[in-house]
Amino acid sequence: MLLPTPAGLYCPPADIHIDPVRPVARALITHGHSDHARAGHGAVLATRETLAIMALRYGEGFTGSQQVAVPGEAIRIGEVEFTFVPAGHVLGSAQIVVESRGLRIVASGDYKRERDPTCAGFEPMPCDIFITEATFGLPVFRHPSAAGEVAKLLESVRLFPERTHIVGAYSLGKAQRVMALIREAGYNRPIYIHGAVEKITAFYEAEGIPLGEIRLVAETDRKTLGGEIVICPPSAAQDLWARRFPDPVTAFASGWMRIRARARQKGVELPLVISDHADWDDLLATIKEVQAGEIWVTHGEADALVHWCGTAGLKARPLHLVGYGDEGEADPVEEAADAAAV
Numbered sequence: 141m142l143l144p145t146p147a148g149l150y151c152p153p154a155d156i157h158i159d160p161v162r163p164v165a166r167a168l169i170t171h172g173h174s175d176h177a178r179a180g181h182g183a184v185l186a187t188r189e190t191l192a193i194m195a196l197r198y199g200e201g202f203t204g205s206q207q208v209a210v211p212g213e214a215i216r217i218g219e220v221e222f223t224f225v226p227a228g229h230v231l232g233s234a235q236i237v238v239e240s241r242g243l244r245i246v247a248s249g250d251y252k253r254e255r256d257p258t259c260a261g262f263e264p265m266p267c268d269i270f271i272t273e274a275t276f277g278l279p280v281f282r283h284p285s286a287a288g289e290v291a292k293l294l295e296s297v298r299l300f301p302e303r304t305h306i307v308g309a310y311s312l313g314k315a316q317r318v319m320a321l322i323r324e325a326g327y328n329r330p331i332y333i334h335g336a337v338e339k340i341t342a343f344y345e346a347e348g349i350p351l352g353e354i355r356l357v358a359e360t361d362r363k364t365l366g367g368e369i370v371i372c373p374p375s376a377a378q379d380l381w382a383r384r385f386p387d388p389v390t391a392f393a394s395g396w397m398r399i400r401a402r403a404r405q406k407g408v409e410l411p412l413v414i415s416d417h418a419d420w421d422d423l424l425a426t427i428k429e430v431q432a433g434e435i436w437v438t439h440g441e442a443d444a445l446v447h448w449c450g451t452a453g454l455k456a457r458p459l460h461l462v463g464y465g466d467e468g469e470a471d472p473v474e475e476a477a478d479a480a481a482v
């Protein structure tokens with residue numbers, strides 16, 4: 141019913157691909173990150189938000205035709221039923237439930253279990269085969285609470301009222317989640333953003349996610365931004381762009397910040413361990429919860445997760461899918477897209 145191919149997961153009886161990495165006739169897309177949502181397919185089926193995000197990033201002509209998948213409503217293609225169910229990863233993100241003749245497979249796409257004020261939470265779906273990502277599939281990855289990480293940022297802003305705090309955060313999802321968490325923590329000053337974050341941020345606000353007063357760095361005199369918070373793509377945080385603020389403090393919001401050496405290597409002064417992917421504990425908890433007899437691992441640190449499944453008596457196999465290098469955490473495609481957007 142589903143098999144890994146070089147273009148991505150393929151469902152022969154329905155002739156569709158899930159998150160294909162090359163142009164195909166019919167694609168089902170789990171979410172808008174550039175490693176999953178690519179332009180140039182004949183037809184795309186995705187949630188309304190994912191379709192809108194693709195149109196924002198690639199232009200209205202990103203696909204030949206498009207169809208909205210309403211979460212929870214099954215869509216029949218041939219003899220197979222497909223249902224999109226929230227994945228808790230970014231706005232519009234969905235798992236895809238594939239069902240035929242009593243067999244149910246769930247392709248999770250990217251997902252997380254931690255609460256996120258900017259998108260619908262992950263809904264565990266009992267299934268026979270669970271296809272999971274494993275971006276942080278190593279026991280070392282245990283994400284602390286995102287609210288606690290944002291509290292560290294605000295404490296630093298309080299301690300260094302003359303310095304600009306530059307927060308590197310991916311432009312789709314992470315940037316808006318960080319802003320929403322900053323607001324939940326009671327911070328009321330304007331938040332300044334880099335131009336590459338603007339379109340998606342405006343879309344989140346139009347979708348009813350309150351982010352408070354947002355201003356563009358480009359429309360502001362940078363010399364006046366001491367003590368303020370600036371959100372920009374990670375590439376800009378690493379770049380000369382970030383040095384032209386008053387005595388900047390560089391922060392980076394990513395699950396990889398759990399590895400202190402990586403933070404040091406990137407010159408990050410204030411690492412914030414905030415991830416839009418499940419950590420090791422949540423991967424295991426989710427696998428237990430969906431009660432699948434068989435686990436397929438798409439991308440990320442597959443080996444440790446497959447090994448753990450074996451010790452838990454579950455059948456598991458790595459799919460070795462190529463082309464998913466998560467944008468959400470580190471992706472050259474996204475960096476290029478950000479650069480182009482400026």
Ligand SMILES: [Zn+2]
Nearest residue numbers: 173250466468
């Ligand atoms: Zn993603």
Ligand SMILES: [Zn+2]
Nearest residue numbers: 175250464466
């Ligand atoms: Zn991904």
